[in-house]
Amino acid sequence: MTAFGIAVRWLHLACGLGLVGLVTVLLLAGRSDRPTALAWEARMLRGARGLTALLLVSGLAALAYQTAVVTGRAGAALDPVAWAQLLARSQFGTVWLVRHGLLLLLAALLLLREREHSPVDRLAFRGQAWLLAAAGAGAMAWAGHAAAVEPRGLAAALLDALHLIAAGAWFGALLPLAALLRVAAAEAGADARPFAVLAVRGFSRVALVLMVLVAVTGTANAWFQVGSIPALVGTRYGWLLLLKVALLIPVLLLARRNRRHLLPRLSGDGATVGRPAMARLGRFVAAEGALALLILLITTALSLSPPAVHDSIRWPFPFRFTWEAATQVPGGPTRALIGAQIAVVGLLAGIVGLLLRPWRVVLFGAGGAALVTGLWVALPPVSVDAYPTTYRRSSVPYHAVSIANGAALYRAHCATCHGPGGRGDGPGGAGLPKPPADLTAPHTADHTAGDMFWWLTHGIPAGGMPPFGAALGEEERWDLINFIRALSSGERARQMTPVVQPNRPWLVAPDFTIAVGPAPPRGLKELRDRWMVHLVFFTLPESRSRLSQLAEAYNTLQATGTEVIAVPLGDPAHIIRRLGGQPPVLFPVITDGAAEIAATYALLSRGLGPREISSRAAPSLHVEFLLDRQGYARARWRPGAPGRGWDEVKALVDQILALDKETPAGPPPDEHVH
Amino acid sequence: MRLWRVILLVNLALGVGLLFGYLAWGREVARLGQELELARGQQFAAGSQRTWHARGVVRAVLPELKVVVLTHEDLAGYMGSMTMGFRVHDPKLYEGLDIGDTVRFTLTGAPPNVEITALAKEAP
Numbered sequence: 197m198t199a200f201g202i203a204v205r206w207l208h209l210a211c212g213l214g215l216v217g218l219v220t221v222l223l224l225a226g227r228s229d230r231p232t233a234l235a236w237e238a239r240m241l242r243g244a245r246g247l248t249a250l251l252l253v254s255g256l257a258a259l260a261y262q263t264a265v266v267t268g269r270a271g272a273a274l275d276p277v278a279w280a281q282l283l284a285r286s287q288f289g290t291v292w293l294v295r296h297g298l299l300l301l302l303a304a305l306l307l308l309r310e311r312e313h314s315p316v317d318r319l320a321f322r323g324q325a326w327l328l329a330a331a332g333a334g335a336m337a338w339a340g341h342a343a344a345v346e347p348r349g350l351a352a353a354l355l356d357a358l359h360l361i362a363a364g365a366w367f368g369a370l371l372p373l374a375a376l377l378r379v380a381a382a383e384a385g386a387d388a389r390p391f392a393v394l395a396v397r398g399f400s401r402v403a404l405v406l407m408v409l410v411a412v413t414g415t416a417n418a419w420f421q422v423g424s425i426p427a428l429v430g431t432r433y434g435w436l437l438l439l440k441v442a443l444l445i446p447v448l449l450l451a452r453r454n455r456r457h458l459l460p461r462l463s464g465d466g467a468t469v470g471r472p473a474m475a476r477l478g479r480f481v482a483a484e485g486a487l488a489l490l491i492l493l494i495t496t497a498l499s500l501s502p503p504a505v506h507d508s509i510r511w512p513f514p515f516r517f518t519w520e521a522a523t524q525v526p527g528g529p530t531r532a533l534i535g536a537q538i539a540v541v542g543l544l545a546g547i548v549g550l551l552l553r554p555w556r557v558v559l560f561g562a563g564g565a566a567l568v569t570g571l572w573v574a575l576p577p578v579s580v581d582a583y584p585t586t587y588r589r590s591s592v593p594y595h596a597v598s599i600a601n602g603a604a605l606y607r608a609h610c611a612t613c614h615g616p617g618g619r620g621d622g623p624g625g626a627g628l629p630k631p632p633a634d635l636t637a638p639h640t641a642d643h644t645a646g647d648m649f650w651w652l653t654h655g656i657p658a659g660g661m662p663p664f665g666a667a668l669g670e671e672e673r674w675d676l677i678n679f680i681r682a683l684s685s686g687e688r689a690r691q692m693t694p695v696v697q698p699n700r701p702w703l704v705a706p707d708f709t710i711a712v713g714p715a716p717p718r719g720l721k722e723l724r725d726r727w728m729v730h731l732v733f734f735t736l737p738e739s740r741s742r743l744s745q746l747a748e749a750y751n752t753l754q755a756t757g758t759e760v761i762a763v764p765l766g767d768p769a770h771i772i773r774r775l776g777g778q779p780p781v782l783f784p785v786i787t788d789g790a791a792e793i794a795a796t797y798a799l800l801s802r803g804l805g806p807r808e809i810s811s812r813a814a815p816s817l818h819v820e821f822l823l824d825r826q827g828y829a830r831a832r833w834r835p836g837a838p839g840r841g842w843d844e845v846k847a848l849v850d851q852i853l854a855l856d857k858e859t860p861a862g863p864p865p866d867e868h869v870h
Numbered sequence: 871m872r873l874w875r876v877i878l879l880v881n882l883a884l885g886v887g888l889l890f891g892y893l894a895w896g897r898e899v900a901r902l903g904q905e906l907e908l909a910r911g912q913q914f915a916a917g918s919q920r921t922w923h924a925r926g927v928v929r930a931v932l933p934e935l936k937v938v939v940l941t942h943e944d945l946a947g948y949m950g951s952m953t954m955g956f957r958v959h960d961p962k963l964y965e966g967l968d969i970g971d972t973v974r975f976t977l978t979g980a981p982p983n984v985e986i987t988a989l990a991k992e993a994p
Contacts, residue, residue, distance in 0.1 A: 301880070311873045320874035324881070712941045713927030713972055715951040772927060773970025780930030780969075782939060782953050787927075 198500070201261045206496040208254040210489060212333045215247045215302075216361060217368015219329050223322045224402060225376075225395040227315070232388035236376050241306065243372070244325070248303045251332075255296055262288060291339040295332050302328040330361045341503050345420045352420045359413035366406040367492070369399055370485035377478030381471050392474065393462045400455055407448070421503040426516075426587040430509035433501045440494040447487045454480050509587040511646075516582035517575065528577035535574025542566030583650035590645050592674035594681065596708035599799075600792035602679025605672055609664060618683045628660035635680050636687040648677045682706060686799035694833035694842055696854045701828035705731075705821070706796050710761060711788035713772070720761075721827055727759040728855055729823040730848070733794060733801070735765045736774055739818045742835070742843065747781045749845045756852045757825075762786065765794050765817065797821070800829065803837075822848075824855050922948060922977040925992070929953055931964050938964050938986065940975070948981055957985040964989065 222240060263282050264273035272278040283289035305325055312318050334357035342356035343349055373396060379385045380392035418428075418437060428434040454477055461473035501507075522528035545563030549556045592598050607616070612624035618635035625632040652673045655663035664673065689703050711717040723729060730753060734743055746753070746760055753760055760783035764771045768790040775781045786793060801819045820842060822831040831851055833842040842848040926942035932955070939955040956977060958964055963986060967973070976988035 301884075305877070305880075308873055308876060311876075313873065317873035320877045324877045712953075714925035714943055715927070715941050716943060718951075770970055772929065773968055775969070777930050777969040780932075780939060782929050784941070784953070 201265070201500060202493075202496050204254055204257040204261055205499060206493050208251065208258050209336070209496055210492050211247045211251040211254060212329075212336065213360065213364030213492065214368040214371070215244060215251060215329045216326070216333050216364030217366065217370065218244050218247065218372050219322065219326045220365040220402075221369045221372045221376075221395065221399060223326055224398045226391070226398065227318065228388065228391040230387040230391060232379055232385040233391040236379055236388065239375070240372055245303070245306050248299060248306060252296065252299055252303065255292070255299070259283075259292060287343065288339045291335055295335045298328050298332045298335070302332065330364070333364050334358070334361045336360055340499055341421055342417065344503075348420075352417070355413045355416045355420075359410060359417055362406045362409035362413065366403055366410060367485070367488035369403075370481050370488060373399060374478050374482035374485060377474050377481060381475035381478055389462075389471070389474065396459065396462065396477070400459055403451070407451070421505060423505040424587075426509050426511055427504035427507070429513075430511045430587060431504040431507040433498060433504040433507060436494055436498050436501060437504075440491055440498070443487060443491050443494065447484050447491070450480055450484045450487075454484075508589075509646075510584045511582050511586045512584075513582060515579045516586060517578045518580055519578060521580045522577040525577050532574045532577045535570045535572070537570070539567050539570025539574060542568075542570055581647075583647060585646040585650045585653070586644050588646035588649060590649075590674045590677065592671050592678060594678050594704065594706050596706050596792045596796040597789070598675045598678045599682045599706055599796040601672070602675035602677070602682075603795060605668065605676050606679055609667070610676070613661075618680070630659040632659070632661070635683055637684075645674075645677050645681070648680065649673055652676060678706075682796060682799045686802060689800045689829070689832070690802050692800075692829070692832040694831050694837060694839060694847070694851065696822065696831045696851050698854065699858055701824060701826060701830060703800065703829045705729075705823045705827055705829040707827075708793045708796070709789050710784055711786060712784045713787055717788070723759060724827050725825055726757075728757055728825055728852060729821075730758050730760045730852075731797070731821040731823060731829075732760060732762045733765050733797060733816070733819045734762055735817040736771075740775075742818065743775065743781060744779055745843070745845065746783070747779045750783055752845070752849065753852070756849060757856060758852050759783070763793050763797075764790050801832070801834075803834070822851055822855065824858070826860050830855060918980055919978065920948075920980065921987075922946065923974070924977070925972065925974050928967055928969055928971045928973060930955075930969065931967055933961065933964070936961060938967070938989070940973070942975075945977065948977075948984075958989070959985045959987045967991070 218240060222237070222244075225237075228234065228237075259279060259282070260273040263275070263278045264270050266282055266286070266288075267278055269278075283293055302325060305321070305328065308321065312321050337343065337353045337356035337360060340356065342352040345352035376388070376392050376395060380388040422428050422431075422434055422437065428437065458473050458477040458480065462470065462477065519529075519532075522532045542563045542565070545559045545566060549559030549563060552559065606614075606618075611622055613620075613622045613628065613632040614625070614635055615621040615632075620632040620634040622632065651661065652668070653663060653665035655661045668676070685703055692703070705720070707719055707721045709717045709719060720729065730746075732739075732743070732746065743762065746762075750760060762781075762783060762785045764786065768787065771787060771790075772781075772785055775785065797819075798816075800821075801816050816834055819832065819834045821829045824830050833848075835841070835843065840847045842851070922945045924943040924945055926940035928938060929941055930939035931937075932939070935955075936958050937955045938958055939953060941953045942951060944951050956975075959978075967989075972992045972994075974990050974992060975986050977984050978987045979985055
């Protein structure tokens with residue numbers, strides 16, 4: 197079925213783009229009254245009618261295939277009722293109807309060709325045919341991946357439409373031009389040679405613009421659908437795209453050769469100019485056209501593959517490059533920068549060599565040597581080991597429940613070697629070939645979650661770490677990774693103060709469920725973009741006076757756009773009743789799941805005191821966090837902390853107002869660790 | 871007729887068709903908007919009494935205002951889950967209520983003039 201789908205879509209795409217190109221050539225070729233040229237025009241017109249008919253038939257077949265895919269029943273492919281439902285209820289259907297309406301109009305127009313009696317008729321006929329063919333081809337963008345791009349779907353679809361039209365005008369024109377060159381180069385086609393020369397030269401000028409358009413819009417499309425280098429080299433979509441670009445290179449080389457060497461030789465007499473050059477150009481242009489058909493086959497496969505941005509990445513190399521690796525080696529940044537400079541000089545020398553023919557060999561040689569040397573110097577400091585799962589994204593959100601599960605799994609499976617606090621000081625690690633990693637060290641944050649997933653799944657044989665792929669399920673391994681991320685972030689969070697550092701969000705506040713009595717639970721992240729959050733972890737009776745103060749200030753805090761959420765650290769039973777009604781405490785007080793939230797945020801609650809170096813230090817009795825609207829924890833206060841404390845409500849409001857003034861610099865944190 | 875005139879006429883017809891289509895679409899959107907407004911209006915029309923049954927947890931009792939503050943479930947068609955104070959029809963209803971009690975309550979009235987007409991504690 198997939199082979200049928202690819203064949204039908206390829207045929208439809210090739211006919212659609214071929215029609216745009218054919219009409220482009222008819223529009224650009226100018227007018228001739230020579231019999232050979234007229235015969236070619238008539239043949240092209242028949243070709244246009246044939247392509248339109250094939251386009252309509254393949255469109256029906258594509259509709260049948262899509263119906264079978266959408267319904268999941270092969271039998272639905274021939275069910276008119278299912279067709280009608282798809283056409284009436286889907287964007288694919290709307291786009292299909294519009295496109296085929298335009299194509300029917302084009303088919304009717306092409307039947308009027310015989311009435312082309314004046315230059316105005318001619319321009320109107322060909323211009324209208326081009327507009328209809330281009331609209332029919334460009335509208336395909338709204339039924340493909342581009343239309344599903346969020347949030348800039350319209351821009352992506354417009355760029356894709358432009359890409360399709362430009363590619364059609366370029367690729368689709370090749371075979372008609374090859375046919376013209378072939379008949380003009382024949383013995384009997386001498387009368388059409390001036391016409392052919394003018395047509396090819398006219399197209400050559402337009403083709404340059406089309407190539408640039410195809411390259412620019414294609415790059416933009418790739419940005420929308422791929423988004424990153426790992427996705428380009430680690431997904432099926434990315435590989436197909438690379439193959440498409442690789443096939444484009446010989447097309448461009450052929451085009452360059454045609455333009456620079458054969459096009460100037462079309463006029464004149466001799467063994468290598470005039471007719472022989474025309475025949476050769478015809479063959480080369482036909483070869484370009486054949487390669488273009490192959491590229492369209494890859495494009496069809498791309499349209500049936502999930503876009504790389506939404507696919508799971510399988511990194512194919514045993515290494516990757518990251519600047520963070522250089523910063524951890526003495527002299528690493530300097531070496532990497534010097535190497536990069538040498539490589540850039542080499543690259544520039546190569547580019548200059550392309551422009552200066554007499555110095556080309558020298559510049560290419562010197563530039564190549566500088567490029568290789570530069571890369572040899574620059575790359576080692578920025579290289580780190582990588583694995584197939586390095587860029588894999590977690591399937592489990594960074595949520596308090598996951599982190600709490602991870603903590604339990606850590607105690608059961610990891611603490612023996614890595615130590616109860618994650619510092620690599622567990623008794624089981626003593627006899628291992630390499631000491632267990634300190635999971636609280638800053639470098640933990642530089643490894644990707646996918647690296648950790650690989651180590652957890654397959655172990656680290658050189659270090660003596662066993663694999664856990666069989667003992668722990670995939671979700672459990674991601675739970676562990678979420679816990680390790682929180683543990684490592686907590687180490688960095690020890691320096692957090694009650695004062696907001698302007699425009700420096702870095703500590704992602706783990707998500708949790710806000711469950712208050714019978715009210716339906718909602719996630720903390722549902723408050724993002726709308727509310728700042730003052731998160732209060734409390735213990736009764738120690739926190740009672742502070743909670744009373746916050747209850748009285750609740751209206752003020754809400755007026756500044758801040759929601760207060762209180763989480764009990766101790767026994768959560770009857771916590772609302774125990775808070776009492778004087779003064780009324782009206783902000784959300786977590787009644788279910790408080791233990792997981794408290795355990796998670798305890799990891800982020802340690803200060804800089806010497807007793808707090810261990811994550812097993814006694815948890816605080818009361819701690820408060822201020823979260824910005826994007827979901828980052830930005831400040832933390834504990835009673836008794838030095839400086840102006842939040843027990844003076846104005847001090848808290850000042851910090852809230854500082855946050856309120858900020859303009860978000862980037863997107864909210866990803867809900868998955870990466 | 872000359873070919874260019876035929877094409878011009880076809881384009882004019884297409885343009886007119888698009889214009890009519892756009893206008894029809896606009897009218898359809900306006901009609902749907904009106905229907906929605908009408909439905910909303912009917913929902914909250916003065917005098918149209920409605921009743922909601924929901925659960926909540928007592929956050930405060932303010933006898934001087936005859937108000938009970940509840941963190942409650944969604945009240946379908948009226949408001950989502952939130953912490954909100956409601957007038958109580960009969961002060962006897964909140965007698966014996968404690969902060970933190972989970973209750974089942976009945977809200978009656980035409981928004982925004984609603985009041986609690988029945989309230990019962992759930993077993994702890």
